[in-house]
Amino acid sequence: MTTNLLDHDLEGLAAFCETLGEKRFRATQLFRWIHQKGATNFDQMTDLAKSLREKLPASAHIQSLKVVSRHDSADGTIKWLFDVGAGDVIETVFIPESDRGTLCISSQAGCAVGCRFCSTGHQGFSRNLTTAEIIGQLWFAEHFLRQHLGRSERVVSNVVMMGMGEPLQNYSQLLPALRVMLDDHAYGLSRRRVTVSTSGVVPMMDRLAQDCPVALAVSLHAPEDALRSNLVPLNKKYPIAELLDACSRYQSAAPRDFITFEYCMLDGVNDQAEHAQQLVELMKKHSVSGLSCKFNLIPFNPFPASGLKRSSMPQVMAFAKILIDAGMVTTVRKTRGDDIDAACGQLAGDVQDRTGVQQRMASQRQGMLKGIKIVSREVGV
Ligand code: SF4
Numbered sequence: 001m002t003t004n005l006l007d008h009d010l011e012g013l014a015a016f017c018e019t020l021g022e023k024r025f026r027a028t029q030l031f032r033w034i035h036q037k038g039a040t041n042f043d044q045m046t047d048l049a050k051s052l053r054e055k056l057p058a059s060a061h062i063q064s065l066k067v068v069s070r071h072d073s074a075d076g077t078i079k080w081l082f083d084v085g086a087g088d089v090i091e092t093v094f095i096p097e098s099d100r101g102t103l104c105i106s107s108q109a110g111c112a113v114g115c116r117f118c119s120t121g122h123q124g125f126s127r128n129l130t131t132a133e134i135i136g137q138l139w140f141a142e143h144f145l146r147q148h149l150g151r152s153e154r155v156v157s158n159v160v161m162m163g164m165g166e167p168l169q170n171y172s173q174l175l176p177a178l179r180v181m182l183d184d185h186a187y188g189l190s191r192r193r194v195t196v197s198t199s200g201v202v203p204m205m206d207r208l209a210q211d212c213p214v215a216l217a218v219s220l221h222a223p224e225d226a227l228r229s230n231l232v233p234l235n236k237k238y239p240i241a242e243l244l245d246a247c248s249r250y251q252s253a254a255p256r257d258f259i260t261f262e263y264c265m266l267d268g269v270n271d272q273a274e275h276a277q278q279l280v281e282l283m284k285k286h287s288v289s290g291l292s293c294k295f296n297l298i299p300f301n302p303f304p305a306s307g308l309k310r311s312s313m314p315q316v317m318a319f320a321k322i323l324i325d326a327g328m329v330t331t332v333r334k335t336r337g338d339d340i341d342a343a344c345g346q347l348a349g350d351v352q353d354r355t356g357v358q359q360r361m362a363s364q365r366q367g368m369l370k371g372i373k374i375v376s377r378e379v380g381v
Pocket of ligand 1: 111112113114115118119120121122163164165166199219
């Protein structure tokens with residue numbers, strides 16, 4: 001079996017070159033051909049010695065992902081479904097804006113965290129993606145888009161690890177992929193333009209701060225532990241106080257001077273004035289330890305299995321006003337790609353649940369919903 005060179009960061013590729021008896025600088029040449037020029041064939045790599053080009057196919061290959069389908073939204077958003085084998089399909093989304101092109105990448109086939117408002121969470125968990133499968137999403141999208149849009153310069157300017165999966169539960173495969181994204185010989189993205197989003201895997205947040213401090217987004221979704229444990233089950237293991245302490249520690253290494261808190265607005269569940277006030281108090285308490293933050297309010301994208309509803313836009317704006325009046329930087333996320341099920345929380349792919357999460361969630365759904373105070377209200381702006 002030969003090695004997929006997409007599995008390596010530059011250091012890994014240099015070590016691979018040494019196993020072939022080649023100098024380490026060959027890795028830089030290979031790296032540029034693979035990631036900057038999108039080469040999949042060693043014959044294309046004309047500045048490599050002919051003897052190396054002939055030697056490589058016996059031990060290496062460059063294999064991206066198999067496309068199942070592509071969906072184009074009216075707003076320019078593009079979603080791809082990729083077949084990663086054994087019945088697992090993952091999703092990747094490109095979101096174009098006037099000043100940037102953001103790619104939302106998956107880190108796992110499914111997810112074991114099981115957040116109640118997330119389609120992926122309801123699907124259960126199959127397996128971790130490999131580094132090649134994570135970076136392969138960027139490799140494919142970047143080179144496809146250059147061709148599709150007829151551009152020779154970089155199209156993807158920002159990456160967010162907000163697709164399917166909890167990236168920090170797949171740390172060993174994530175880390176080399178992040179390094180490839182940042183490497184000037186590959187994609188050369190700045191650390192501020194690569195965001196890892198986590199539901200709060202505290203020990204791995206500390207590891208990421210040391211190993212590769214990129215921008216951090218944290219899925220908060222509630223101002224107190226009982227409610228957050230209902231919405232994000234990982235909160236039982238790493239409660240809010242521990243999570244915010246980890247955010248403060250992360251901030252000293254972070255490339256941005258704030259941590260982004262994601263807050264999915266759920267009608268009658270976490271969107272009341274009292275929740276906003278609790279959030280303000282919580283953040284004031286933690287600002288003493290140096291934590292500064294930005295809130296991103298996300299209108300929920302409903303799906304039947306969740307049993308949850310989207311907050312009305314007036315409710316979202318009233319919530320935002322309380323945060324803003326308290327001096328907190330707050331934005332409301334624009335929904336993009338919802339006509340192709342590519343909006344936040346809608347990514348579901350198709351995975352074989354090997355952990356029973358799906359079944360567990362279905363049987364717990366009733367019981368868990370009893371623990372959430374739902375205020376009935378008409379939905380709609
Ligand atoms: S929100 Fe993220 S961590 Fe939670 S279930 Fe969905 S993919 Fe997993």
